[in-house]
Amino acid sequence: MTDGSSDRPVLSVEGLSTAYFTDKETVHAISDIDLSVRRGETLGIVGESGSGKSVTARSLTGMVKSPGRLLDGQIKYRHPETVTALAERYPDRVETPSAHTESDAFVFDGPTDRYVDLAAAPETALRSVRGDDIAMVFQDPLASLNPVYTVGNQIKELLKIHRDFGDSAATERAVDLLDSVGIPDPARRLREYPHQFSGGMQQRALIAMALACDPEVLVCDEPTTALDVTIQAQILELLDDLQAERDLALLFITHDMGVIAEIADRVSVMYAGEVVEHAPVEALFETPAHPYSRGLLASIPSQNPDTEHLPTIDGDVPTPTSEPTQCRFAPRCPDAFDACRDVHPRHVDVGEDRTASCLLYPEDQPRERALRTHSKTTTEENR
Numbered sequence: 486m487t488d489g490s491s492d493r494p495v496l497s498v499e500g501l502s503t504a505y506f507t508d509k510e511t512v513h514a515i516s517d518i519d520l521s522v523r524r525g526e527t528l529g530i531v532g533e534s535g536s537g538k539s540v541t542a543r544s545l546t547g548m549v550k551s552p553g554r555l556l557d558g559q560i561k562y563r564h565p566e567t568v569t570a571l572a573e574r575y576p577d578r579v580e581t582p583s584a585h586t587e588s589d590a591f592v593f594d595g596p597t598d599r600y601v602d603l604a605a606a607p608e609t610a611l612r613s614v615r616g617d618d619i620a621m622v623f624q625d626p627l628a629s630l631n632p633v634y635t636v637g638n639q640i641k642e643l644l645k646i647h648r649d650f651g652d653s654a655a656t657e658r659a660v661d662l663l664d665s666v667g668i669p670d671p672a673r674r675l676r677e678y679p680h681q682f683s684g685g686m687q688q689r690a691l692i693a694m695a696l697a698c699d700p701e702v703l704v705c706d707e708p709t710t711a712l713d714v715t716i717q718a719q720i721l722e723l724l725d726d727l728q729a730e731r732d733l734a735l736l737f738i739t740h741d742m743g744v745i746a747e748i749a750d751r752v753s754v755m756y757a758g759e760v761v762e763h764a765p766v767e768a769l770f771e772t773p774a775h776p777y778s779r780g781l782l783a784s785i786p787s788q789n790p791d792t793e794h795l796p797t798i799d800g801d802v803p804t805p806t807s808e809p810t811q812c813r814f815a816p817r818c819p820d821a822f823d824a825c826r827d828v829h830p831r832h833v834d835v836g837e838d839r840t841a842s843c844l845l846y847p848e849d850q851p852r853e854r855a856l857r858t859h860s861k862t863t864t865e866e867n868r
């Protein structure tokens with residue numbers, strides 16, 4: 486490829502913020518999130534309950550429901566066919582180097598980068614991206630499957646609507662899909678209802694549905710949390726195989742560091758609506774940079790074989806009701822110092838391909854100087 490898009494991440498999220506406006510308060514569920522995932526890569530998103538993982542997943546394809554709303558940020562989806570198709574469908578909303586349109590452009594067709602900004606896309610465009618380009622698998626399979634239709638009919642329906650398949654072609658493809666996710670005797674299971682499937686088989690069926698339209702990106706939000714460990718391990722292995730076969734970009738959300746170790750290539754650690762560390766998985770486990778990451782790791786049984794009681798991080802994730810002006814982890818942080826309560830940390834490089842947002846860094850600088858790095862306003866920085 487000559488347009489340079491091929492070596493960029495298929496999905497990159499920049500400065501994404503989503504808030505819920507309730508009668509009582511505004512919940513800044515995610516603030517200024519950056520993420521990226523490449524084809525064939527698994528990005529793990531980890532954090533305790535309430536850290537904003539699911540809101541991040543929902544924000545990606547316009548699934549945030551009122552009273553929630555995206556406030557800011559870009560979601561750059563780079564898939565040449567989609568860029569071309571949406572540019573044709575929304576000619577007034579395309580920005581090219583020769584034709585600068587109004588500010589409501591969401592298709593960017595430049596010489597060095599071609600993408601669709603899903604944060605600015607209209608719902609009609611998002612609807613065609615959702616499921617087709619970016620598919621999701623959620624924790625509770627029964628909530629995502631319709632109890633009154635057979636599993637086969639649900640898969641076939643997708644293929645008929647999104648792919649214009651006829652009935653027999655859809656049946657054939659549905660059998661292949663169930664087979665590819667390791668469901669034995671697929672032609673027979675196709676005629677069964679979701680409740681006739683075990684939990685693990687339901688989750689496999691959901692993965693088959695997610696893959697029906699050949700997505701580029703698969704987002705899995707705690708897909709194995711409800712399953713027992715043996716079945717969980719089988720599903721993780723399945724996802725790993727499917728990803729390799731299809732060169733999928735996989736975004737895998739979990740609160741479980743053990744699962745992250747199994748499946749992720751790179752990891753983004755979330756806390757109270759922010760990403761606090763980005764790192765390759767080996768580096769994160771060997772030398773976690775952010776004190777929160779250290780705390781999460783210390784609570785994995787396999788990392789502490791000798792301890793009878795696993796250390797946990799005291800306290801809970803706060804519900805963020807304002808934009809961050811300080812370190813949100815400071816109240817629970819064993820390494821916190823005075824400035825942590827006044828200065829909002831920015832992401833700084835802490836190694837190859839890794840950053841952390843913590844006032845302890847840059848580590849090689851005297852603290853005063855390090856603090857000045859964090860105090861800089863966004864406009865001073867060359868964004």
Ligand SMILES: Nc1ncnc2c1ncn2[C@@H]1O[C@H](COP(=O)(O)OP(=O)(O)OP(=O)(O)O)[C@@H](O)[C@H]1O
Binds near residue numbers: 540552553803
């Ligand atoms: N519909 C909503 N209305 C108000 N606040 C919401 C809503 N949905 C999510 N939130 C808030 O957004 C924040 C992030 O929630 P989110 O569900 O993304 O967390 P999570 O990391 O997925 O947690 P879990 O591991 O429990 O699934 C929480 O403070 C939550 O209370």
Ligand code: NI
Binds near residue numbers: 538539706
């Ligand atoms: Ni969640």
